[in-house]
Amino acid sequence: xxxxxxxxxxxxxxxxxxxxxxxxxxxxxxxxxxxxxxxxxxxxxxxxxxxxxxxxxxxxxxxxxxxxxxxxxxxxxxxxxxxxx
Amino acid sequence: xxxxxxxxxxxxxxxxxxxxxxxxxxxxxxxxxxxxxxxxxxxxxxxxxxxxxxxxxxxxxxxxxxxxxxxxxxxxxxxxxxxxxxxxxxxxxxxxxxxxxxxxxxxxxxxxxxxxxxxxxxxxxxxxxxxxxxxxxxxxxxxxxxxxxxxxxxxxxxxxxxxxxxxxxxxxxxxxxxxxxxxxxxxxxxxxxxxxxxxxxxxxxxxxxxxxxxxxxxxxxxxxxxxxxxxxxxxxxxxxxxxxxxxxxxxxxxxxxxxxxxxxxxxxxxxxxxxxxxxxxxxxxxxxxxxxxxxxxxxxxxxxxxxxxxxxxxxxxxxxxxxxxxxxxxxxxxxxxxxxxxxxxxxxxxxxxxxxxxxxxxxxxxxxxxxxxxxxxxxxxxxxxxxxxxxxxxxxxxxxxxxxxxxxxxxxxxxxxxxxxxxxxxxxxxxxxxxxxxxxxxxxxxxxxxxxxxxxxxxxxxxxxxxxxxxxxxxxxxxxxxxxxxxxxxxxxxxxxxxxxxxxxxxxxxxxxxxxxxxxxxxxxxxxxxxxxxxxxxxxxxxxxxxxxxxxxxxxxxxxxxxxxxxxxxxxxxxxxxxxxxxxxxxx
Numbered sequence: 001x002x003x004x005x006x007x008x009x010x011x012x013x014x015x016x017x018x019x020x021x022x023x024x025x026x027x028x029x030x031x032x033x034x035x036x037x038x039x040x041x042x043x044x045x046x047x048x049x050x051x052x053x054x055x056x057x058x059x060x061x062x063x064x065x066x067x068x069x070x071x072x073x074x075x076x077x078x079x080x081x082x083x084x085x
Numbered sequence: 086x087x088x089x090x091x092x093x094x095x096x097x098x099x100x101x102x103x104x105x106x107x108x109x110x111x112x113x114x115x116x117x118x119x120x121x122x123x124x125x126x127x128x129x130x131x132x133x134x135x136x137x138x139x140x141x142x143x144x145x146x147x148x149x150x151x152x153x154x155x156x157x158x159x160x161x162x163x164x165x166x167x168x169x170x171x172x173x174x175x176x177x178x179x180x181x182x183x184x185x186x187x188x189x190x191x192x193x194x195x196x197x198x199x200x201x202x203x204x205x206x207x208x209x210x211x212x213x214x215x216x217x218x219x220x221x222x223x224x225x226x227x228x229x230x231x232x233x234x235x236x237x238x239x240x241x242x243x244x245x246x247x248x249x250x251x252x253x254x255x256x257x258x259x260x261x262x263x264x265x266x267x268x269x270x271x272x273x274x275x276x277x278x279x280x281x282x283x284x285x286x287x288x289x290x291x292x293x294x295x296x297x298x299x300x301x302x303x304x305x306x307x308x309x310x311x312x313x314x315x316x317x318x319x320x321x322x323x324x325x326x327x328x329x330x331x332x333x334x335x336x337x338x339x340x341x342x343x344x345x346x347x348x349x350x351x352x353x354x355x356x357x358x359x360x361x362x363x364x365x366x367x368x369x370x371x372x373x374x375x376x377x378x379x380x381x382x383x384x385x386x387x388x389x390x391x392x393x394x395x396x397x398x399x400x401x402x403x404x405x406x407x408x409x410x411x412x413x414x415x416x417x418x419x420x421x422x423x424x425x426x427x428x429x430x431x432x433x434x435x436x437x438x439x440x441x442x443x444x445x446x447x448x449x450x451x452x453x454x455x456x457x458x459x460x461x462x463x464x465x466x467x468x469x470x471x472x473x474x475x476x477x478x479x480x481x482x483x484x485x486x487x488x489x490x491x492x493x494x495x496x497x498x499x500x501x502x503x504x505x506x507x508x509x510x511x512x513x514x515x516x517x518x519x520x521x522x523x524x525x526x527x528x529x530x531x532x533x534x535x536x537x538x539x540x541x542x543x544x545x546x547x548x549x550x551x552x553x554x555x556x557x558x559x560x561x562x563x564x565x566x567x568x569x570x571x572x573x574x575x576x577x578x579x580x581x582x583x584x585x586x587x588x589x590x591x592x593x594x595x596x597x598x599x600x601x602x603x604x605x606x607x608x609x610x611x612x613x614x615x616x617x618x619x620x621x622x623x624x625x626x627x628x629x630x631x632x633x634x635x636x637x638x639x640x641x642x643x644x645x646x647x648x649x650x651x652x653x654x655x656x657x658x659x660x661x662x663x664x665x666x667x668x669x670x671x672x673x
Contacts, residue, residue: 044451062550069342
């Protein structure tokens with residue numbers, strides 16, 4: 001089984017399939033934004049009214065999260081694996 | 086016939102028989118235990134309460150209401166799933182610890198008085214410890230000890246609070262407590278340690294990743310959720326919990342992003358999820374308490390599913406660090422699928438359990454017009470997708486191929502993951518089932534067009550952020566390293582404290598020995614030796630001086646000193662003392 005496994009081409013071994021996934025993702029994003037005007041909003045907060053609030057918030061939040069974790073938190077807390085030994 | 090047996094009794098007494106059985110009988114027996122217990126439980130009426138008078142207190146070892154029932158149901162379900170998962174890990178220690186652990190959690194949930202509550206609460210700690218130690222590595226041993234220390238401390242804080250509270254209230258019944266006196270603060274913090282509040286949380290990401298493959302599945306379900314139940318029972322509507330919960334949802338995701346150990350990533354996201362439940366308890370409305378209970382129910386399933394999938398990866402490859410994993414979808418496709426379902430659920434994708442439960446808590450915050458809390462929760466929702474939803478499946482099963490060519494997880498593990506995955510989707514597709522067992526009547530509609538669309542926007546644009554950061558190389562590379570957390574305080578601080586105490590106290594000890602033993606005592610003995618003859622010589626000199634052949638003062642002094650050493654004094658001196666003694670007797 002293991003020899004068969006190594007020879008067999010798997011779905012994400014081909015860059016084409018990876019690209020398809022990416023295009024799929026981009027297509028979804030456009031679709032999700034395109035649908036927004038057709039949806040009746042019942043907002044609790046004023047900022048929910050603005051177009052694409054959730055999309056922008058999700059994107060910005062994640063970018064800030066990663067940047068903060070990488071450039072602020074990691075230099076502060078990273079130690080060798082045997083730090084406590 | 087026996088009408089009812091409490092679940093805690095069935096689990097704990099049942100655990101004792103496990104080592105006596107062998108092979109298939111043992112497997113069947115362990116699967117039947119939660120089934121029997123569940124059978125009794127569904128026949129229990131809401132409002133059932135057993136009362137026993139003990140030393141003037143009313144013990145209520147078993148009490149059922151709707152809040153305890155939903156926790157009871159999910160604890161049964163997850164015990165069954167956990168047992169199936171561990172069937173091929175032949176370890177009696179883990180089986181017994183797991184059953185006692187689940188039984189203790191059920192004991193807490195159905196406890197009607199503070200005494201029963203506390204006994205089961207402590208059993209929870211003790212039994213959980215064995216699920217960590219059963220890994221039998223040096224790291225797990227050390228982490229287990231730290232786990233024990235933290236929880237013993239937490240237990241003592243809780244006990245102190247309970248004792249003070251009982252003496253205030255003159256009753257041991259367990260019900261709403263609320264923050265109003267020092268006793269209640271002690272109880273609050275004691276429970277908070279088990280709920281992994283910020284700064285008190287480090288036992289969790291410290292110990293859970295060091296536990297056994299199956300142990301982590303049990304651990305992820307019971308300790309924190311028992312604390313969630315306890316806080317929901319005793320402190321609903323406590324505003325502090327809203328803020329504690331909001332911090333809990335936000336800060337662990339930063340740690341999760343840079344963490345290498347996959348089960349530690351899951352531990353951080355566990356804290357993040359419990360944060361949502363804390364907010365729900367803190368808001369204290371019917372919607373939010375329902376949200377907390379529903380989220381606990383859904384969370385136990387998808388979190389254990391994620392721990393099971395990572396456990397299966399560890400079971401097969403022996404590796405758990407993201408740096409050592411990747412490309413496993415090729416050899417473990419089912420595990421990859423189940424992991425992805427768990428990841429989708431924790432991220433609250435529509436049609437998964439997380440969507441129908443988490444949105445109740447977020448909506449409750451919106452109903453209360455808590456804008457900062459709401460923004461924090463939405464931020465945490467995006468963040469949890471980022472690290473648990475994408476990072477876990479991506480780095481384990483996709484990403485670069487680490488070259489592991491292993492077998493798919495054993496059937497028992499796949500079945501357990503399959504059941505959990507089924508419930509993740511079932512609850513998402515048919516939320517009425519979950520809503521029907523919530524503590525309060527539900528009029529909440531999760532599937533509105535705007536809600537679904539906005540949730541998808543939030544998640545997909547988070548995915549876009551991940552993709553772009555990864556493709557641009559900004560996404561932090563997985564590094565073989567550990568990250569400090571506030572447990573540094575007691576891990577390094579403990580050592581520092583030891584060293585400081587060692588240096589300071591031992592130095593004082595040494596100095597005192599030098600001064601006291603080496604100098605002072607020597608001086609004192611010398612002085613004591615010299616004192617009587619010196620005094621005597623002083624007293625007697627006037628008399629001796631008048632004697633006709635008196636030697637000089639120095640000779641007399643030396644003579645007296647010699648006699649003092651041998652303890653031999655001239656009779657006249659003893660006579661003088663006797664005279665003084667009688668004179669004193671006479672005068673006084």
